[in-house]
Amino acid sequence: MRVALFITCVNDTLFPGTGKAVVTLLRRLGVDVDFPEAQTCCGQMHLNTGYRDEGVRLARRFVDVFAGYDAVVVPSGSCGAMVREHYPRLAEEGGFAAAVAETVPKVYDLSEFLIDVLGVTDVGAHFPHKVTYHPTCHSLRGLHLGDRPARLLQEVKGLELVPLPAAEQCCGFGGTFAVKNPDISAAMCGDKVRNILDTGAEVLCAADNSCLMHIGGTLSRQKAGVRVMHLAEILASTEPEHGESR
């Protein structure tokens, strides 16, 4: 099986630790993952901000770069949802519907790849901490990941998973929304942070670093003492712990 990693531009640039964790985790499970270096960005930022043509160009680039792989693993709910939810529509206009029909069904979120393709929930991880999980909007309502991340976390040795109140509410990031509507965005994040602190968790986990950057930036500003970690980083952790903190 030829497996490619779509790291996403945000992870590539700002959170390389997440990419390394995916590589470590998949190798531990016997999957040799490839990194096609021609990859850049899925086009989500451009499309969602109203720069559709650029979004279409980047979508076409994505399907070219990842053509021929049996699976493409994405450690980001929103980039995964961009590819799966919006590419078919963009491809119809851009005239590359066949390429999209070929590649897009092979694009998996990390948790889908682990559970649906590899058939594992216990990935042999060890992480002795109290963790709460934020499902993120696009993982939840775009990719419909359901309880997959929770099932993976529940199998991690030593990990105590505590439920997050109003988990399904948006953290207020929304890409350029956070810049265009800073007051509403901050109010949404303020409520999210209060719910996180109420759980008493040491670590906030999610499957999307963009949301974690937003919530983590607020937690850090408030000196709340809760750190944020991508799901891949927790799943890659073994004894002795080497989970990367930010």
Next chain:
Amino acid sequence: MTSTFLGMPGTVSMMGYSGKEGFPDNAAKAVRNSQLRFNLRKATGTIRERRASVVAELPDWQGLRQAGKAIKDHTLRDLDAYLVQLEEAVTEAGGHVHWARDAAEANRIVTGLVKATGETQVVKVKSMATQEIGLNEALHDAGITAYETDLAELIVQLGDDWPSHILVPAIHRNRSEIREIFVRHMAEWGRPAPETLTDDPAALAEAARLHLRERFLSTKVAISGANFMIAETGTLVVLESEGNGRMCLTLPETLISVVGIEKLLPTWRDLEVFLQLLPRSSTGERMNPYTSMWTGATEGQEFHLVLLDNGRTDVLADKVGRQALRCIRCSACLNVCPVYERAGGHAYGSVYPGPIGAILTPQLRGMGTELDRSLPFASSLCGACYEVCPVAIDIPTVLVELRARARHGVAERAGMAAAGWVFKRSGRLARAQRMGGRMRRLVPKRLPGPLGGWTDTRDVPAIPKESFRDWWTRTDGGNR
């Protein structure tokens, strides 16, 4: 009502907004009002939970939702034919049908019809269409007083205020504010509130009931909208909770209904689907307390139907945006929207607030003002609205479509073009990342310009020394 109507004739009422300030500014003011945030959080939270529990009871909710969508799409595809069928059926049943191209024409027709009766007072059933066209203000200018009879609309009218929610227009008010409004202003409009009025909900409702009862019994003209119109029989349908609608629809001698052309359903059979979808989605009830249906007019009474376009035909011509015409005004999308919950309805500057307003208002009104240009961006695209919509309007996709048509600022265009250039070649991305890595210590704690909105409440993530792709190359994918 003393408020000035600032909307342009022929469009959607701006509810006192000039449109010069965009949604972000309006919302920023609202979010600092802690009383408003408390009222909204409490009210939307309650309706949200009620909706979720009654929707979960139905095993075939998704099937119903798809049926609702399909019926609306089918109707919209043949709207011209169904409208003519409706006109024939209404006329056959003794009603009169009028066609209104825009708000000004609709207001002119209704004002003329009321004047022809010789009356100067009308009672109103809660109606979005008449708010959209600013009918009360137009009637006022013609010397006619319109009395709102829905409890929440009454609160809004007495308070010289604007509605902030489709279903619960006074959602921004709590009961002590409502008591205050009743005590101060009821006397100006009719029977005063009792001097001993408390803020007990039952006491407030009773005060409104006594105040309105006199009005129902003495007024000879009523104005309504409609939730549905059935083409095959010419029947109009109004769903309501308080019984005020039933009073207005049956007691007066003349009834004038102003209804958007998209409210049509082909047959009675189609109604079955919507009578399940609408109450559960809007009030979170299995069935609404009052459903009134009428066909034409009975002897001694007159019925006029004003069919309102006001931009709907243009929306219908839009491949992506037309799905907004499926909307049955349930307001489930408002109640679930995290942005609406914090900004409130007034920030949207339209009778249609929340997610549906963010896609409907710019389509009906155009994107000529700062406010209307900013509405498609008033969403984090979290998708909660699409999930609850009973007719499956893909609001996030329409928002993104409208964003593509909006005018963007120069700085933003330059930034997006630069990002696009970088993403065109992976080598450019790698070089940009290395440059960022070298300058990582120079990133200020407070970012300049529009990015400052981020650093007001959040720290900027630390830029790593090495990007993932450089690590991959250097270590041969971690093998070295």
